[in-house]
Amino acid sequence: MRSLRYYWRHKFKLLFTIIFILAVVALQSGWLKNAPQTLQQNQPGLYEIDHYVDGDTIAVNMNGSVETVRFIGVDTPETHKPNTPVQCYGPDAAAYTKAQISQFGKVRLQADPLDTNRDVYGRLLRYVYLPDGTLLDEKLIQTGHGFAYLDFPFTKKAQFAADEKTAQAAKTGLWGTCHPTINKYGGYTSNPLE
Numbered sequence: 762m763r764s765l766r767y768y769w770r771h772k773f774k775l776l777f778t779i780i781f782i783l784a785v786v787a788l789q790s791g792w793l794k795n796a797p798q799t800l801q802q803n804q805p806g807l808y809e810i811d812h813y814v815d816g817d818t819i820a821v822n823m824n825g826s827v828e829t830v831r832f833i834g835v836d837t838p839e840t841h842k843p844n845t846p847v848q849c850y851g852p853d854a855a856a857y858t859k860a861q862i863s864q865f866g867k868v869r870l871q872a873d874p875l876d877t878n879r880d881v882y883g884r885l886l887r888y889v890y891l892p893d894g895t896l897l898d899e900k901l902i903q904t905g906h907g908f909a910y911l912d913f914p915f916t917k918k919a920q921f922a923a924d925e926k927t928a929q930a931a932k933t934g935l936w937g938t939c940h941p942t943i944n945k946y947g948g949y950t951s952n953p954l955e
Contacts, residue, residue: 807867816854837907838951848951849939905934
């Protein structure tokens with residue numbers, strides 16, 4: 762009986778030692794360091810980018826179908842809207858959105874229970890999350906690449922309004938470079954690019 766207990770204890774110690782050695786080798790080779798990023802990029806619910814439209818609109822591949830997605834709660838200056846000149850900080854906002862998403866190539870989309878599923882142009886209305894958990898809609902406002910778009914109801918409305926006030930007070934991004942004016946919707950419109 763005693764020899765059986767000794768046998769299993771010895772086997773357990775050997776197994777533990779092997780696992781420990783494999784973990785050390787994996788850490789030193791960098792395999793485990795990259796594992797969380799690989800898992801995040803391959804998690805279900807992530808959609809690949811088909812193309813970029815502008816700072817607040819992208820197109821994603823949803824199971825073979827391309828859907829245009831309009832970010833909820835943020836409005837970036839225009840870059841190619843018909844009958845509208847390119848606006849101050851518009852190209853910067855478009856480049857910023859592309860740079861943020863390009864790090865991963867995929868995004869997670871989330872609808873808002875207070876907002877409609879689609880806008881009047883048929884675009885999906887979604888919060889756009891990067892695989893690392895960053896809410897890009899909010900980050901655009903915080904970094905001064907866009908305005909809080911408060912004309913419609915959505916759950917993060919107060920949060921986005923506060924982010925805008927903070928960016929505005931600090932003259933972050935377009936607030937320090939452009940000359941935004943209040944528009945008829947109670948939001949802001951950037952001046953034409955000079």
